[in-house]
Amino acid sequence: MEAEKTPMSLKNLDGRLKRFKRQLEKLRLEAYLCLQPANIKYFTGSPAAGELAQGLLIPLEGEATLYISRMGSLQASKEAKIGLKIREAASPEDFSRKLKTEAGRFKGLGFDDAPYSLISRLKKAGLRLAQHAEAVVKLRQVKEAWEIKAIRRAVRLAEEALAEASKYVKPGVSELEVAAAAERVLRLGGSEFYPFSTLVASGFRASYPHAEPTRKKIRDGEPVVVDLGAKVSGYCADLTR
Amino acid sequence: MEAEKTPMSLKNLDGRLKRFKRQLEKLRLEAYLCLQPANIKYFTGSPAAGELAQGLLIPLEGEATLYISRMGSLQASKEAKIGLKIREAASPEDFSRKLKTEAGRFKGLGFDDAPYSLISRLKKAGLRLAQHAEAVVKLRQVKEAWEIKAIRRAVRLAEEALAEASKYVKPGVSELEVAAAAERVLRLGGSEFYPFSTLVASGFRASYPHAEPTRKKIRDGEPVVVDLGAKVSGYCADLTR
Numbered sequence: 001m002e003a004e005k006t007p008m009s010l011k012n013l014d015g016r017l018k019r020f021k022r023q024l025e026k027l028r029l030e031a032y033l034c035l036q037p038a039n040i041k042y043f044t045g046s047p048a049a050g051e052l053a054q055g056l057l058i059p060l061e062g063e064a065t066l067y068i069s070r071m072g073s074l075q076a077s078k079e080a081k082i083g084l085k086i087r088e089a090a091s092p093e094d095f096s097r098k099l100k101t102e103a104g105r106f107k108g109l110g111f112d113d114a115p116y117s118l119i120s121r122l123k124k125a126g127l128r129l130a131q132h133a134e135a136v137v138k139l140r141q142v143k144e145a146w147e148i149k150a151i152r153r154a155v156r157l158a159e160e161a162l163a164e165a166s167k168y169v170k171p172g173v174s175e176l177e178v179a180a181a182a183e184r185v186l187r188l189g190g191s192e193f194y195p196f197s198t199l200v201a202s203g204f205r206a207s208y209p210h211a212e213p214t215r216k217k218i219r220d221g222e223p224v225v226v227d228l229g230a231k232v233s234g235y236c237a238d239l240t241r
Numbered sequence: 242m243e244a245e246k247t248p249m250s251l252k253n254l255d256g257r258l259k260r261f262k263r264q265l266e267k268l269r270l271e272a273y274l275c276l277q278p279a280n281i282k283y284f285t286g287s288p289a290a291g292e293l294a295q296g297l298l299i300p301l302e303g304e305a306t307l308y309i310s311r312m313g314s315l316q317a318s319k320e321a322k323i324g325l326k327i328r329e330a331a332s333p334e335d336f337s338r339k340l341k342t343e344a345g346r347f348k349g350l351g352f353d354d355a356p357y358s359l360i361s362r363l364k365k366a367g368l369r370l371a372q373h374a375e376a377v378v379k380l381r382q383v384k385e386a387w388e389i390k391a392i393r394r395a396v397r398l399a400e401e402a403l404a405e406a407s408k409y410v411k412p413g414v415s416e417l418e419v420a421a422a423a424e425r426v427l428r429l430g431g432s433e434f435y436p437f438s439t440l441v442a443s444g445f446r447a448s449y450p451h452a453e454p455t456r457k458k459i460r461d462g463e464p465v466v467v468d469l470g471a472k473v474s475g476y477c478a479d480l481t482r
Contacts, residue, residue: 048449048450072451075449113358114356115355115357116354116355116356116357116360116372131361176428176429180425184421184424187424187454188421192438193453194434194435197433198434208289208315208316209289209293210289210293210313211316212288212433
């Protein structure tokens with residue numbers, strides 16, 4: 001299968017930010033801090049920003065600011081599909097300090113979620129943060145047309161990998177060989193890494209919810225469970241047979 | 242390469258818990274709540290507990306309690322290499338409630354780290370939690386002999402995958418094909434999934450810190466960066482060339 005690149009248009013992202021700002025107004029928030037990788041990617045269109053940024057500050061008025069290490073700033077600036085201020089933050093301490101300067105004036109500053117240790121650090125730095133994870137969740141729940149296309153492509157690619165796996169499921173083949181064959185189809189079909197560890201379990205371990213493939217060879221008449229996923233433009237499929 | 246199963250002996254885990262309880266005494270904590278998957282796996286020896294449990298409560302006196310969904314409890318009980326009480330927790334609400342009953346009496350209850358949303362929920366349920374991430378970090382920094390062996394095996398396996406990748410790096414081969422070949426060696430060599438997304442980047446993208454492989458074919462004279470990892474008994478290697 002040819003999993004073509006799904007285009008994210010600048011228009012999509014502008015629309016997202018507009019809809020999001022309407023939510024912020026309803027919640028009486030002056031700004032919002034995204035700390036979850038998937039949310040940062042959702043608003044910027046940059047996978048590298050999702051992986052490497054420390055945070056994305058979205059004020060009601062004006063441009064958003066992306067905080068990212070020097071290492072990642074060039075890639076994020078090239079990938080971002082929307083206008084952004086990019087500020088380098090060398091460490092969590094540096095991030096807190098710079099964020100305080102830019103966001104300390106906001107009385108209502110919402111955020112999504114992050115490790116407790118990071119939120120404690122930001123609060124100690126003087127930021128008045130209030131958790132409003134639902135603001136982004138609500139927005140992301142409603143899918144745009146191209147997002148639905150990406151999900152469909154991910155499902156089709158996962159189906160192809162399952163079909164390949166089922167060719168390998170026979171006595172004498174190891175669980176690892178089945179996993180490797182399925183993952184090869186996912187990779188060459190353009191899956192962005194794998195959304196989760198491919199599970200292949202035969203015999204009694206087929207009843208386990210989290211059974212990583214082993215060297216064990218499949219025996220005649222045994223049940224075999226395969227659970228795998230594909231990722232296209234950030235959207236995942238998860239199929240089990 | 243044959244990445245044999247590295248045995249975790251019950252003795253190892255008993256020693257870990259003893260050393261950890263000495264740290265809790267120094268910190269004047271009556272109990273400790275592990276919420277980080279890697280820490281739960283470290284103390285129980287169960288990968289499924291690491292992936293599926295909601296938390297592990299370690300009191301100074303008596304057995305530890307693992308909170309896990311009904312789906313994961315059988316697998317965790319079979320895998321755990323140490324004596325544990327296992328309590329089923331159906332949801333985060335159920336987890337907070339049961340934890341309050343068992344741990345509400347502890348005045349000093351340390352914890353490692355978790356999403357802010359979960360810690361807020363547990364605090365609202367009435368638990369007097371204090372973050373002491375350093376307690377587990379210090380313990381885990383000192384590696385046991387078998388842990389060093391596992392790390393060495395992970396490095397050797399990653400080296401084999403890099404050697405395979407370099408056979409594929411030539412004009413006309415796509416980045417995805419290089420990644421698929423390297424991952425096949427990792428999988429069949431027994432790597433437990435992959436510690437992170439295999440990066441293969443050619444041309445100008447070789448300068449990017451986070452460049453997922455694409456359909457782009459390698460051209461003559463281009464720089465190519467490969468960054469990959471292997472995982473053996475939970476211990477990871479990360480090599481870049």
